[in-house]
Amino acid sequence: MSIKTLNIIRIVLLVVAIVLIVIGLIQGQYFSVLSKAIRTCLECIGIA
Amino acid sequence: MHRNRMTTDDAAKRQDRFRTIIRLAATVFFNGYAAGFLKADIFTGRTKGVCVPVLNCYSCPGALGACPIGSLQSLIGNTGSRIPFYVLGSLMLFGVLFGRLLCGFLCPFGFIQDLLHKIPLKKISVPQKIDRPLRWLKYAVLLLFVVALPVFTAVKDGYTVPYFCEWICPAGTLEAGIPLVILDPGLRALIGALFDWKVVLLVLILIGSIFVPRLFCRYLCPLGAVYALFNRFALYHMELDQNKCVKCGRCSEVCPMAVDVIKDINSPECIRCGKCKAICPEGAITSDYSMCKKQPESVGEE
Structure with a gap:
């Protein structure tokens, strides 16, 4: 794989990552994560 | 050196x-x-x-x-x-x-x-x-x-x-x-x-x-x-200078993830702990946070 191809892949991945985060934020997924994370997750600690 | x-x-x-x-x-x-x-x-x-x-x-x-x-x-x-x-x-x-x-x-x-x-x-x-x-x-x-x-x-x-x-x-x-x-x-x-x-x-x-x-x-x-999955493409990566490497194998000996460093320095298993870099007697291993300056030895292998 050439350096140029490698760098193109990196840039594409970075752009895709940012786009996915923005779409997730628009869909309110930040608040979904927040609402899960601020309550004690009984399954996570092995009590469910 | x-x-x-x-x-x-x-x-x-x-x-x-x-x-x-x-x-x-x-x-x-x-x-x-x-x-x-x-x-x-x-x-x-x-x-x-x-x-x-x-x-x-x-x-x-x-x-x-x-x-x-x-x-x-x-x-x-x-x-x-x-x-x-x-x-x-x-x-x-x-x-x-x-x-x-x-x-x-x-x-x-x-x-x-x-x-x-x-x-x-x-x-x-x-x-x-x-x-x-x-x-x-x-x-x-x-x-x-x-x-x-x-x-x-x-x-x-x-x-x-x-x-x-x-x-x-x-x-x-x-x-x-x-x-x-x-x-x-x-x-x-x-x-x-x-x-x-x-x-x-x-x-x-x-x-x-x-x-x-x-x-x-x-x-x-x-x-x-x-x-x-991203390790080979990560901006932070390892580089091996094949001209300096004497293939002593000390890098692989100290690797906690059992990576074959000489063959596959940017292996998906590499956790970038830097032990190989520190132990190399020839200073052949470096790390860099950037787009590659030179061709990584392992990209495309495995």
């Missing part, structure tokens, strides 16, 4: 001390809500909506951010769209920017395994024919427990439990389960067979880590599996 054995050993010790400071600081930073340990409660501030780049349970009393693996399962089960864009994007961003450097330098559970491995007992070198197939187990854990089971259950029942967290995650047991059960008598009254299973699994992994370096990271961690 050739460096003698004493110089390289000193460099390795200095590098290990530096990494210990960083890992300790990261552990404190990700779990900085000290009041949580006093009140037997968890942090509820806005930063809890942001994924941290490491396996750090959001139910840990000190946790200031969200575990990306827990969040991924939660979003799969609860969002209307069922495609967890926010967490997938965050994981991809962390992966491309840093790769498994995050495992080597920032992960609290990795740090604990490294500390346990310092206990001076005879170490086990896992034979390649066992080690190589077992490495695929973490991808199976990712696909089955983090993605497939939550998707299947969410489609069927409209809700899912976080299967990986519930049945496997030793970080959750250590950072959240045990502290909360100790601190909260109400939770203590609820513990049953599931908690016992998780404690047994945690103990087995911790004991195993004394003998096999990074046992959980090597074979079971789904977050390590995600970052491994």
Whole structure:
């Protein structure tokens, strides 16, 4: 794989990552994560 | 420039001390809500909506951010769209920017395994024919427990439990389960067979880590599996100067992830701990955070 191809892949991945985060934020997924994370997750600690 | 054995050993010790400071600081930073340990409660501030780049349970009393693996399962089960864009994007961003450097330098559970491995007992070198197939187990854990089971259950029942967290995650047991059960008598009254299973699994992994370096990271961690997919493309990468390399093999000897450094320096297994770089007598191994200046030796191999 050439350096140029490698760098193109990196840039594409970075752009895709940012786009996915923005779409997730628009869909309110930040608040979904927040609402899960601020309550004690009984399954996570092995009590469910 | 050739460096003698004493110089390289000193460099390795200095590098290990530096990494210990960083890992300790990261552990404190990700779990900085000290009041949580006093009140037997968890942090509820806005930063809890942001994924941290490491396996750090959001139910840990000190946790200031969200575990990306827990969040991924939660979003799969609860969002209307069922495609967890926010967490997938965050994981991809962390992966491309840093790769498994995050495992080597920032992960609290990795740090604990490294500390346990310092206990001076005879170490086990896992034979390649066992080690190589077992490495695929973490991808199976990712696909089955983090993605497939939550998707299947969410489609069927409209809700899912976080299967990986519930049945496997030793970080959750250590950072959240045990502290909360100790601190909260109400939770203590609820513990049953599931908690016992998780404690047994945690103990087995911790004991195993004394003998096999990074046992959980090597074979079971789904977050390590995600970052491994990006390791070859990560901006932070290792470089090997073939002209300087004398193929002494010391780099592979010290590698905690059993990477064949000369053949595959940017292996998906490499956690960028830098031990190979510190021990190299010829200074042939370097690391860089940028677009490549020269062709990485391993890209496209394996």
